[in-house]
Amino acid sequence: MRVLENLDVATMVEGGAPYGLIPDGAIVLDGTQVAWVGPQAELPSDWQGCERVDLGGRLVTPALIDCHTHLVFAGSRVREFEMRLNGASYEEIARAGGGILSTVIGTREASEAELLRDALSRADALIAEGVSTVEVKSGYGLDVETELKMLRVARQIPQHRDLSVTCTFLGAHAVPKGMNAEVYLEDVCLPALRQAHAEGLVDAVDGFCEGIAFDADQMRKVFAVARELGLPVKLHSDQLSNIGGAQVVEDFAALSADHVEYIDEAGVECLKRAGAVATLLPGAFYFLKEQQRPPVDLFRKHGVPMALATDWNPGSSPLGSLLLTMNMGCTLFGMTPAEALAGTTRIAAQALGFTDRGVVAEGMRADLAVWDAEHPAELSFHIGFNRLHSRIHGGRID
Template sequence: MTGHLLITRATIARMTAPEGGYALLRDGAVLIDGDRIAWVGPTDEIDPDWRALPQLDAQGQLLTPALIDCHTHIVHGGNRAREFEMRLEGASYQQIAQAGGGIVSTVTATRDTDADTLLAQALDRADALIAEGVGVIEVKSGYGLDHETELKMLRVARAIGQQRPVRIVTTFLGAHAVPQGMAADAYIDTVCLPTLEAAHAAGLVDAVDGFCEGIAFDTAQIARVFDKARQLGLPVKLHAEQLSHIGGTRLAAAHGALSADHVEYADDDDAAALAGAGSVAVLLPGAFYTLHETRKPPVAAFRSHGVPMAVATDWNPGTSPMGSVLLAMNMACTLFGLTPAEALAGTTRHAARALGLSDCGAIAPGLRADLALWGVTDPAELSYRIGVNPLKTRIHGGQPCA
């Protein structure tokens, strides 16, 4: 038999329990056939015929699904370290903006950076995530705000998956901000929607996102973007209720969104709407931390209504310059009150759901063999430690890799 791998003596967090928890299997084994999981069970129930297959002895270490970062902005030009410094020196948001900072600076840098350079920088960021056991990365556009640069960003995002053993899911975020010198509605009509159509025609888009906030786009404007996405057969998601409550979460639910992300200002009614729509609440503690926010997402309401909660880095140059999914898991626990089991579900099973993926995020027969082996024996250790990466081996599509 070729193309097989037998993992033995593992502590397996299968992440298949619908009621939560790890679905932990101690002294477990996994048979991989090609890029799929063929069998999962106790080591002492391995078919004797499999003993001649190539084996990986886990020696009791923890095996999980490969992690999934379901919300990132890792394709961008420049950085905003100087703005970070200016804030600490006492500069206000308005003063930074007047100095050419904020999203404007990233848009300018991204427009001015060629695709090869953008890709080289994005690969460095992707490598950092891969090194923490990540097997799927969602990558958004949104720092171009013009036709050419938005398409350039999406092409670069696709190229990451061609140059690294990682799965890339692309999201069109043309409705991220209003470019200087344009009105929001004019931008939606003349730039955002035509660019979305072009990106879809070129096969560059897996989903459509928007930023529904007082400093960006209102619900009526986002609804027009979502209507276009529906016409094109693309799923939607939304940056919603991050800084205020203007109805973005319920708009997302009304459109059957894959997810509503940030959601610090969401309320119980929003949670009920997400539950009814089957949407995921994506929690982004890096932005909460960076912006010194105090309003936390309504985790208790999400639990009460049965809303799946995902966790992601939101890696971006401004509000969440954080390149660690493990740190995001720790912060989701310490800042938002998630349990370690919820944090791991949030970066595996629920993160997959937030991306519309049904073939990964758990360890079960028929799913992709995207796995991570960790030098720990208790899954809570992944959320417990700070600044520690215990990854031993990552398996992508059935192949062990660095």
């Protein structure tokens, strides 16, 4: 048993003080769990004699959670970024070998060791900002072998880093060049999903419901197999248009709908009935120079919780900072700092189906971040300035 003392703690427990803030607090750790949290003056006598760790008046929050990433990939899309800025069209970039196809080729050609090396480098950047849990998607293989390879690599990350990783199958990410969408689903995507499940490589299933990818009925086919396998689902939905993704979210009680810039009020009501989280991804909005913001006020009106995530990927969101994501959620989407911190802790955990993390409370995982900060709003305020002092993952202090 250890007592963390001389700290302020933003518990992020709903109700009560903003941020669930406890000034002059203390936290008791019992192995991998939080045994007690409260004002230091009220520390129970049973723990008075335990080992003490003085945090020097610093701020403690739940460790951050990045609930939507594509950390496993190979190749670089920086050249097409340059081409775009020099006036090249999407078609011209595609003809030059750019776009998702270049990432698919690079990922297929890379070895597991190469993919793991690069994924660990990306994971290190997130860990350095107080992240303890990361979701990692497949989706850059678009064949059975490479989709499984990506998931195997994602499963290996916790063997090399003190990080929790949850793996999401995203075989329905794009249609391979020269292939029909229906044929791809039947011959590649669904067999890959079944095999990934059989090998214990997948925790959830995602898909891209969009005019340039898969329609709502095609996503229902994928999610029907996920339901058969007992896997939760989530959906890339309403990013570029509204083609009925929110109804799919409701029909399958999805954990989250992600992007959601073009969702309408009826769609928001679908999310509410489903109990789904709206996961906002300002990195892609910023990088693609989109103009339509997600309807934050509608999410508030209908009580749909909002998560924030980096969407770290090689093409549309090369964003490796969850802290910057929080700032973007505030400056670009109009979220409050309290909503941004909830969206990267308590609500991010909900978006991944976790009930054991995301808040500092008795019985929860001892995943904590210690900040050189006086107020939780500082985490969303600073740009390019990381105030992390230390990170505690499963009770282990970095």
